[in-house]
Amino acid sequence: MPKSFYFAGWLIDGTGTPAQDDVLICVENGLISSLERLSSLERLSSLERLSSLERANLAELKGLGLTVEAYPTCTILPGLIDCHVHLSMSGKVDQRLRFRQLLNEFAQNSPLICERIEKSLALGIMALRDGGDIGGHTLRYIKQNDTSGVDVKCAGKGWRAPGRYGKIIGRIPESGSTLAESIRANRDVIDHIKIINSGINSLNEFGRETLPQFSRDELEAAFKDARDLGLKTMVHANGKLPVQFAVEAGCDSIEHGFFMGEDNMKRMADRQVFWVPTAFTMKAMREHMPAGSAQCVAASRMLESQLEQMGRAQELGVRLAAGTDAGSFGVRHGVALAEELKLMIEAGFSVEEAIGCATSQGARLLGLEHELGRIGRGMPANFIIVDGPPSGLPDSLGEVKAVYVRDKRISRTSFENPW
Template sequence: MHPFRKALCAGAAMMALAAGPALAETVAIRAGSVITDAAAEPSGPATIIVEDGKIRSITPGHGAKADREIDLRGKTVLPGLIDLHTHLTGDPGGDFWKAAVEPEEWGVVVGAKNARITALAGFTTVREAGSGQESAFSLRRGTAEGIIPGPRIIAAGPALSIIGGHADTNGFTPEVNALLDTGYNCTGAVECAAKVRLASQNGADIIKITATGGVLSQQGRGLEAHFTPEEMKAIADTAHSLGLKVMAHAHGARGIQQAAEAGIDTIEHGTYLDEAAAKAMRDRGVVLVPTLMALEGVSEGLGKGLYTPVVENKIRAVQPLMASLVSRARQYGVTVAFGTDAGVYQHGRNAEELTLMRKQGMSDREVLASATTVAARVLGMESQIGKLAPGFSADIIAVAGNPLKDVSVLEKVDFVMVRGRVIEEAASTSP
């Protein structure tokens, strides 16, 4: 080979090596104590080694070496929390008319704000329970790529609804209602199956349906079952055939029971849960996501002109029922997982749900499990999140105190890491 060409090839090889991937940085988290799992006890001083977004090791003491250290010696370190019901692309309010004047793109701006706030509150994974066609999917990508600080997002996209149902636009003139149609309403088993396939095609991680009417929609009726049994079964069967789970907004008892019998995976809200509905859920392994904070948030807005009279009447009607929801579900052996409906109340307050669950008879340990290991199982991600263990995603938070003895300490989170990326110090930020 000509000397010049030989030198050129050697230089190119050196440049290729220089441009190759650098060795992954190892980060040592020096913890005062570690709770690896809601079922475990605090460990005492320990070091968590994080590399390439995952936990490499957890060892007693502070001797393990790394490229960089994070000093959390005065804190309890535990898995990041999981909220199974959020609406990052929206903020609380009764101004339903905004659907007609705000473009979907604005939801990405609002969502970027709320993703950061949610992560700072200690929630490292959320299920986005209904949004515009692309807004939540854009956020999902932004947080995954580290462009936007925020949690891992499991996104549903637009919810499936009957015509005039809770997820269908209503409250306007017929012409405006038609213009704002999301394209995900369906009638009949065949059309409902097709809409599930459409949601899957367009990027949904999970299928969201509104199985009954809702408290905040502009109709005073229809809190019972909306879809027919055949329609619900078609939705569940089609989703499962595509490897997707189904979450059902459901308030009325017969709507809850029908959804459970159809094979829906989780019931969101569950307000009017009765014995028959609870037994249908228990017998089929259907999980309740109670969203107690939703009622807390909307109740704070009563009498302030925030909601229409129709909505205010519905809020007052469900208040006494939500105060016993978790205890009713547990009485019949229904599994309860953590979810809050953030967006109906102010984002960042998610952890207040933990104390509300405890007030209904759950222990601190059970409440913590509901937001970690139980929620991870609901997502089918129990081998990736919900615990601190080698090979798991480095979704890590730190607090002062022991949440197994007082779960309310999780309302103030001092350190957050999502997928191995440190989110800014929570203590220096007020949502």
């Protein structure tokens, strides 16, 4: 197959290291075969600082019969990953609609799931980790349909304790069975296991913590069985004790983690447990609650607290992966990821580090590190192009210029509904 060349004014490779400028990428058979600063290529020395030139100046390569795509005023970066979504749910804020969607049959949800996946790809998101839904509709959809271009990892239905929070995304262990036994009996064809181990954040009482839903022993047995099945575990947990139990029992990731405290961050760093903070959920809540209301104030305080934790977690070496909780109140599919990255930068991450959380770190968490997450030699040519330099990120993610999946440009689709 002929070689393809891509030139970009700037490159963010997904590793968290500083951006490079004037980069030429060579692709063969869908894989990146070389990646060089243009100024280091002697055979193209006359084209140094190509970012200031027009596409026509690539005539030297085109004259050799090679495919060349030039983006001299753009940034190229890896395809993005959202590590926490609920594809069967909408991010709309009308509570009547939010309740009604929980009653949808699969036939009603199927086209909505499809549209949300397609919208995500149009915005450069190439992998999604779904946290479950009450009907198991997303898992069923993924089993029955081709989602080429977007790798969707599904939990199916999550697990919760009887009488506790989580009915809209999970089920309880079968009567007379332990959590671990129920997981073994209902493993379906899932990609990971979702366990709910706390309640949700209170908008009436700042910092209120709930008790763990499962004991440390129950979680440890469940995580062991998950590993035996080759499955990772994602745990919804807020508060010190629910997070501590999950981390000490051996989970792979903590979802949300509000008010978990520094001791838990140290445990996570020591055990290399991922954290998916979903901070934008609180910003969305703040934006849609009446200004000055107790709920608005509480959401604002929780956001500030979470940003402080995120900054401290980075200092302690906790692995952070970007996830939005898309489908929750005010958190729209696709567009929410850029908002989450803005909050990471506000918490102290550089642009490149924040992008790393939505690329290489997410790929490691999802087990996709050989397919997604980095732009480097030997990696598949999965990347996106956005206008302007890295300093324009993550705002420029709102209008992705081009999406390439294994060296093939994906055509954009128009979307009207604000999911």
